[in-house]
Amino acid sequence: MTLQTSATAPSIPRAVIGVIVNNALVLALITVFAIFSLASPTFLTIANLQSILVNNFTLLAIVAIAMTFAVSVGGIDLSVGTAVDFASFAFVSLVLAGQPVAVAALAGLGAGAAVGAFNAVLISGIGISPFLATLGTLFIGRSIQQLLTNGGNPVYLPPSGIPEAFRFLGRGAIAGIPVPLILAAITILGATVILTRARFGRVALAIGIQTSVVRYSGIAARAHVAVAFILAGLIAAVAGLILSATVTVYIPSSGSAFLLNAIGATFIGTTLSRLGRPNIPGTVLGVLLLGIVANGLLLTGLNFYWQQVGTGLLIFAVLALSFITRRKASA
Amino acid sequence: MSVDIQLAPVIHFEPGAQSFKPSRGGNLAASALRAGSLLAFVAILFVFSLTAPYFLSVGNIGNVLGQSAISGILAIGLTVVLIAGGSNVVTGGIDLSLAANMGLSAAVYATTVQLGYGDAAAVAAALVTGFLIGVVNAAAVVGAGIVPLLATLAVMNIVAGLELVLTQNTVIPASTPLLTALSSSGPLGIPALAYVLLVFTLIAAAIVQYTPAGLRLYAVGEFPDAARAAGLPVRRLVASAFIASGLCGGFAGVLSVSNLSGSTTGSGEMLLPVVVTALLGSVFSRRLVPTVIGTLLSTLFVGFLVNGFQLLNISSVLVSGVQGLLILLVVSATTLLRRQEA
Numbered sequence: 001m002t003l004q005t006s007a008t009a010p011s012i013p014r015a016v017i018g019v020i021v022n023n024a025l026v027l028a029l030i031t032v033f034a035i036f037s038l039a040s041p042t043f044l045t046i047a048n049l050q051s052i053l054v055n056n057f058t059l060l061a062i063v064a065i066a067m068t069f070a071v072s073v074g075g076i077d078l079s080v081g082t083a084v085d086f087a088s089f090a091f092v093s094l095v096l097a098g099q100p101v102a103v104a105a106l107a108g109l110g111a112g113a114a115v116g117a118f119n120a121v122l123i124s125g126i127g128i129s130p131f132l133a134t135l136g137t138l139f140i141g142r143s144i145q146q147l148l149t150n151g152g153n154p155v156y157l158p159p160s161g162i163p164e165a166f167r168f169l170g171r172g173a174i175a176g177i178p179v180p181l182i183l184a185a186i187t188i189l190g191a192t193v194i195l196t197r198a199r200f201g202r203v204a205l206a207i208g209i210q211t212s213v214v215r216y217s218g219i220a221a222r223a224h225v226a227v228a229f230i231l232a233g234l235i236a237a238v239a240g241l242i243l244s245a246t247v248t249v250y251i252p253s254s255g256s257a258f259l260l261n262a263i264g265a266t267f268i269g270t271t272l273s274r275l276g277r278p279n280i281p282g283t284v285l286g287v288l289l290l291g292i293v294a295n296g297l298l299l300t301g302l303n304f305y306w307q308q309v310g311t312g313l314l315i316f317a318v319l320a321l322s323f324i325t326r327r328k329a330s331a
Numbered sequence: 332m333s334v335d336i337q338l339a340p341v342i343h344f345e346p347g348a349q350s351f352k353p354s355r356g357g358n359l360a361a362s363a364l365r366a367g368s369l370l371a372f373v374a375i376l377f378v379f380s381l382t383a384p385y386f387l388s389v390g391n392i393g394n395v396l397g398q399s400a401i402s403g404i405l406a407i408g409l410t411v412v413l414i415a416g417g418s419n420v421v422t423g424g425i426d427l428s429l430a431a432n433m434g435l436s437a438a439v440y441a442t443t444v445q446l447g448y449g450d451a452a453a454v455a456a457a458l459v460t461g462f463l464i465g466v467v468n469a470a471a472v473v474g475a476g477i478v479p480l481l482a483t484l485a486v487m488n489i490v491a492g493l494e495l496v497l498t499q500n501t502v503i504p505a506s507t508p509l510l511t512a513l514s515s516s517g518p519l520g521i522p523a524l525a526y527v528l529l530v531f532t533l534i535a536a537a538i539v540q541y542t543p544a545g546l547r548l549y550a551v552g553e554f555p556d557a558a559r560a561a562g563l564p565v566r567r568l569v570a571s572a573f574i575a576s577g578l579c580g581g582f583a584g585v586l587s588v589s590n591l592s593g594s595t596t597g598s599g600e601m602l603l604p605v606v607v608t609a610l611l612g613s614v615f616s617r618r619l620v621p622t623v624i625g626t627l628l629s630t631l632f633v634g635f636l637v638n639g640f641q642l643l644n645i646s647s648v649l650v651s652g653v654q655g656l657l658i659l660l661v662v663s664a665t666t667l668l669r670r671q672e673a
Contacts, residue, residue: 078603122659127666132610135603136659143652151648260427260484267481305499308492316485320475327476 017328024322025272025285032289032314036296043299056291058184059239063258064265064283065191066235071266072195072278073228074208075130079119080262082141083112083233084255087240089148092155092250101165108244109237115141116233120226130229138256145252155250162248170245180242187238192280194231204228205277264315265290272322289318368614368661372632379639386642393521399634400528401583401590402605405429406626407535408579409609413621414539415572416479417552424552424569426576427483428464429605431490434598436460436584438494441503441594450509458581464490465577469570491599504593513589524586528627531582536623548572549620607658608633614661633657 020027037044063080070077087108094104115137122133146152157166172179195201203224206214214221239258244250268289269282293314297307380387409426416424440457448456464486471482517523539545550558551568559565588594611633612626613619636657637650 122663126663128659128662132658132662135607135610136655136662138603139607139651139655139658141655143649143655146648147652151646260487264481264484267478271478271481303496305492305495308495309489310492312485312488312490312492316471316482316489319477319481319485320471323476 017325020325022274024325025269025282025289028272028318028322029285029289029292032292032296036292036299040296040299043296048295048299052288052291052295053181054178056295057287058178058180059243060258060261060265060290061184061284061287062187062239062242063236063255064262064269064287065187065280066232066239067262067266068191068195068269068278068280068283069204069228069232069235070130070134071270072201072204072208073225074211075123075225075229076134076263077119077229077232078131078134078259079115079137079141080232080236081253081255081257081259082138083115083236084240084243084258085141085145085250085253086111086115087237088244088250088255089145089155089252091241092157092244092248095163095166096155096157096161101163101169105169105241108241109234112237112240113230113234115236116230117226119229119233123229124222124226142253142256149252152252154252157248159248166245166248170242170248180246183238183242187235188280188284191235195278195280200224200227208278261287261290268315268319271319290315367664369628372628372635375632375639376635379635379642383639383642386639390520391638391642393516393519393525395631395634395638396525396528397522398524398638399630400524401433401586402601402608402634403528403627403630404531404579404583404586405433405601405605406608406612406630407532407623408576408583409605410612410621410623410626411535411539411548411572411579412479412576413552413609415548415552415569417555423479424572425479425483425606426468426573427480427602428468428487428490429576429580430598430600430602431487431494432461432464432577432580433583433587433601434594434596435464435490435494435497436581437587437594437598438497438503438584440585440588441505442497444505444507445503450507453505453507454509454585457585458578461577461579461581461584462574463577464580465574468577469573472573473566473570487599487602494596494598498594498596500596502593502595505588506592509585510589510592513586514592524590527586532623532627536627539623544568544571553620604633604654607654611658611661 042048063084066080066083067077070080090111091104091108094107095101099107119130119134119137122128122136123130126133128136149155169179174182195204203214203219203221207221207224211221214224236255240255243255265286266278266283268286269284270276270278272286273279273282290311293311294307297310302310376387385391409429412424412426414424436457439460440453443453443456444450468479468483468486471477471486472479475482477485513523513527515523517526539548547558547563547568550561551563551565555565584594587598608630609621609626611629613621615625615628616622633654636653637647640647640650640653
């Protein structure tokens with residue numbers, strides 16, 4: 001069936017299809033953006049666009065970048081939420097115990113990296129598939145958090161005992177730009193440099209495409225996979241710090257809320273990119289797409305429950321359209 | 332072709348006989364692991380029965396079976412998708428919409444009952460719901476060519492949203508003769524749900540393990556290119572696996588209403604435990620592939636663990652941790668044995 005259409009199709013639409021396939025994600029973003037701009041007068045205001053970035057973008061972008069590192073070596077990290085939670089727990093508990101914010105923040109990053117290191121041992125050391133290894137970590141992490149909090153009680157910071165630096169991290173701004181957004185931007189830039197400019201990134205992507213070739217070229221593939229998972233834990237920990245600094249509380253297992261959206265954004269970015277490889281710009285655009293859809297549907301005044309249906313339908317439509325055009329183009 | 336020949340003599344309930352006669356060196360490790368995991372199963376039952384005398388009573392075993400019915404049926408649905416989709420979870424077979432499917436089907440069932448329809452109509456409505464979700468998944472994966480992980484993730488969001496729209500995030504109570512029958516006890520004082528699970532498993536195992544269509548599912552999942560070259564309708568088989576999984580979700584939805592005497596929210600919580608159960612199931616099979624009986628055993632394994640913890644008054648907080656450790660132990664053992672074998 002596909003053969004026939006491609007044989008009879010004139011060459012110009014074919015070129016058009018090629019353009020669509022190569023820029024699927026950007027086109028999807030523009031379309032969704034245009035639709036919401038027309039549907040709601042408040043969508044295209046500075047205040048709202050800023051709200052998208054702060055509320056719908058920052059945290060998910062960081063977690064999705066963590067996920068992208070795991071996906072770049074051909075894996076997946078179901079425990080990114082666990083790293084978010086562990087970082088948040090260490091951060092809030094130490095600040096509550098009166099430790100300096102910098103020390104607490106470092107401990108938080110360390111806790112996230114430790115989750116990543118645990119995954120690295122399972123995946124690179126024992127050789128368990130990343131999906132199962134990180135699934136195990138997710139379950140164990142859930143139990144550990146409940147044990148640490150007497151069955152799942154949140155850890156609150158008393159409003160009077162919040163250090164200035166802690167508040168600044170969550171709600172502060174430099175030159176009018178919210179600190180969390182700046183941290184997200186730094187993470188995006190850093191991750192882009194690591195994945196595209198550093199040798200590590202090239203090896204990581206090569207492992208994701210063809211592990212055996214990398215191994216035969218005498219490169220320590222396992223060590224690179226291990227580093228990718230530790231980086232994933234570390235980056236997710238940044239989101240954990242921002243999350244707890246924003247809400248000034250640690251709620252056990254709250255990080256798991258990011259998991260499915262992070263997977264969605266990363267794989268949307270991967271599959272809709274030109275080469276079909278994990279890449280930071282793709283992930284970021286994927287997060288933006290999810291954020292714009294969530295914000296736009298909110299503005300349309302649709303019932304809250306219908307918003308979830310709408311989000312699902314829109315993502316589904318984007319995926320279906322891009323996969324179908326891609327198939328047409330390659331046929 | 333050799334695929335079918337290897338797969339045909341899968342015999343499930345003779346672990347001893349199998350493990351003592353390894354026909355090839357490669358089978359030794361697999362048999363050892365399979366025997367090992369069955370041994371671990373028996374050992375856990377033994378320890379619990381020593382420490383909690385009530386544990387091995389007929390009543391308690393029936394309870395565990397009954398409580399495992401819903402997750403077991405969902406896990407069997409997922410097993411069918413795993414078989415047809417292959418072992419790679421990211422690009423291969425996975426159905427993330429199963430738990431949400433169960434939630435929506437339960438809500439549809441309860442709503443239909445609330446509207447004054449009888450059991451037959453309500454069950455039909457729930458099954459049609461599950462079926463339609465399966466059709467959408469199948470169309471997305473086979474028709475549009477979306478990776479199953481992404482396709483079923485999007486469908487999961489849609490379905491979970493529809494459940495919220497239908498229930499407005501509240502409990503919809505329902506009580507019908509069918510629900511009363513399902514939540515009552517059958518012969519030997521064992522919950523009716525336990526019998527439902529056993530009968531369902533036997534039927535599913537008969538279809539998946541012993542019919543030509545079932546064996547073709549394995550061929551499609553393990554060697555898609557070979558299956559295509561052999562002229563198997565690969566697309567149709569994969570599509571039907573997703574539809575079967577959707578139907579399992581609908582059926583589990585009806586059962587969940589009986590369990591909680593109404594449709595309740597929070598079905599999404601079931602997703603990861605069900606994924607774990609289905610993936611663990613392959614350890615209980617001779618060739619370490621997903622099988623229906625293997626999935627039943629792994630469901631019961633988890634069920635007995637949770638139940639034993641409750642009887643021993645061990646905090647329920649540990650349950651998810653032990654489940655996690657279990658996955659890691661079992662999977663590390665599998666991986667290490669496979670490595671030796673290679």
